[in-house]
Amino acid sequence: MPAQTHISKLTLTNFRNYAALAIDLAPGAVVFSGDNGAGKTNLLEAISLLTPGRGLRRAPYADVAREGGDGGFALHARLDGPDGQVEIGTGISVGEGEGGRRVRINGATARSAEDMLEWLRVVWLTPAMDALFTGPAADRRRFLDRLVLAIDPGHGQRALDYEKAMRGRNRLLTDGSRDDRWFEAIETQMAETGVAIAAARAELVRLLAAMIDRLPDTGPFPQADISLSGDLEAEVSSAPAVDVEERFRRALAGGRDRDRAAGRTLEGPHRSDLLVRHRPKAMPAELCSTGEQKALLVGIVLSHARLTGEMSGMTPILLLDEIAAHLDGGRRAALFSILEELNCQAFMTGTDAALFSSLMGRAQFLTVDHGTVGPTEDA
Ligand SMILES: Nc1ncnc2c1ncn2[C@@H]1O[C@H](COP(=O)(O)OP(=O)(O)OP(=O)(O)O)[C@@H](O)[C@H]1O
Numbered sequence: 226m227p228a229q230t231h232i233s234k235l236t237l238t239n240f241r242n243y244a245a246l247a248i249d250l251a252p253g254a255v256v257f258s259g260d261n262g263a264g265k266t267n268l269l270e271a272i273s274l275l276t277p278g279r280g281l282r283r284a285p286y287a288d289v290a291r292e293g294g295d296g297g298f299a300l301h302a303r304l305d306g307p308d309g310q311v312e313i314g315t316g317i318s319v320g321e322g323e324g325g326r327r328v329r330i331n332g333a334t335a336r337s338a339e340d341m342l343e344w345l346r347v348v349w350l351t352p353a354m355d356a357l358f359t360g361p362a363a364d365r366r367r368f369l370d371r372l373v374l375a376i377d378p379g380h381g382q383r384a385l386d387y388e389k390a391m392r393g394r395n396r397l398l399t400d401g402s403r404d405d406r407w408f409e410a411i412e413t414q415m416a417e418t419g420v421a422i423a424a425a426r427a428e429l430v431r432l433l434a435a436m437i438d439r440l441p442d443t444g445p446f447p448q449a450d451i452s453l454s455g456d457l458e459a460e461v462s463s464a465p466a467v468d469v470e471e472r473f474r475r476a477l478a479g480g481r482d483r484d485r486a487a488g489r490t491l492e493g494p495h496r497s498d499l500l501v502r503h504r505p506k507a508m509p510a511e512l513c514s515t516g517e518q519k520a521l522l523v524g525i526v527l528s529h530a531r532l533t534g535e536m537s538g539m540t541p542i543l544l545l546d547e548i549a550a551h552l553d554g555g556r557r558a559a560l561f562s563i564l565e566e567l568n569c570q571a572f573m574t575g576t577d578a579a580l581f582s583s584l585m586g587r588a589q590f591l592t593v594d595h596g597t598v599g600p601t602e603d604a
Pocket residue numbers: 240241242243259260261262263264265266267268288289290291292576593
């Protein structure tokens with residue numbers, strides 16, 4: 226079993242509705258309760274920004290800096306892990322723009338945000354993800370690419386590199402460029418990164434499917450069958466990557482006229498989709514009821530947490546926003562016992578602490594009240 230990593234102290238400065246906050250946190254389950262708009266999700270968002278990317282709301286940094294503050298914000302966590310304590314911090318300073326996020330680890334400036342993954346993994350589930358199965362494929366690709374970080378911390382950068390190259394190609398297409406050498410250079414890069422993306426996704430799906438199989442088949446969180454729709458993802462599972470790269474590069478070169486007419490690149494990993502089926506019902510997830518979709522998603526996210534722990538050797542921090550509201554009593558109890566088995570620090574939010582009453586004595590209960598956080602009185 227992976228060693229537990231948990232946040233023992235969290236500090237927020239000028240972040241959302243918090244001017245200055247410092248809270249001590251216990252390992253295991255932590256329940257944030259409070260009124261609507263009190264700042265519960267903001268706390269989870271702060272923790273989610275201790276990983277690369279834009280956090281669980283994908284908000285511009287200008288939005289997360291406190292209104293009425295100086296335009297900057299800072300987040301800081303003390304982690305207790307298998308190798309002792311580590312301090313990680315991030316934020317932007319006054320006057321720095323969107324690209325100005327800094328990361329510090331034990332006081333030293335990190336090379337990139339990816340360095341945080343060496344110390345901390347964060348897995349989240351928010352109400353915004355309720356539309357994952359019915360919403361646009363782009364959301365599922367983004368979800369999938371975040372899952373891949375469990376097995377490959379370099380995946381985020383690779384996805385950015387591919388996007389950048391593809392935008393360059395799309396510009397050539399819409400400009401009507403016939404500069405074959407430019408096209409070749411960009412397409413070679415797209416083939417290389419695109420196939421690496423497809424290979425990482427295919428591997429993630431293979432490993433995650435094995436974790437999902439470990440969910441009890443009659444349990445409250447049904448097993449899902451997951452697969453990928455993309456040609457590249459299918460090809461890399463059965464052919465050497467160099468061959469797939471060459472095939473993709475030729476397809477891009479041969480597809481220039483078609484893509485010129487469309488005004489964009491029509492083939493590549495930016496078009497593939499994560500397909501999810503409810504196994505017991507043998508039905509596509511998007512046709513399931515709202516509650517069934519939520520239960521499927523919880524199963525996938527918990528399986529992903531388990532995979533992250535096994536691959537990285539440290540337990541991820543789980544952020545489960547408004548989780549209790551969506552689950553009946555039986556499912557809540559099942560969730561709590563899986564969380565205990567996973568041995569993760571798990572932050573859960575809700576307007577009503579009573580929904581978590583079965584965790585009494587086994588969790589830290591904190592009340593969030595518009596910029597302050599303190600122990601929940603009747604917990
Ligand atoms: N940049 C900001 N500066 C100051 N306050 C902000 C900023 N961004 C958001 N807020 C405030 O934060 C509050 C929302 O916090 P949050 O979304 O964490 O609430 P919540 O407790 O999760 O509520 P709910 O139960 O309704 O989901 C709102 O009152 C909002 O006005």
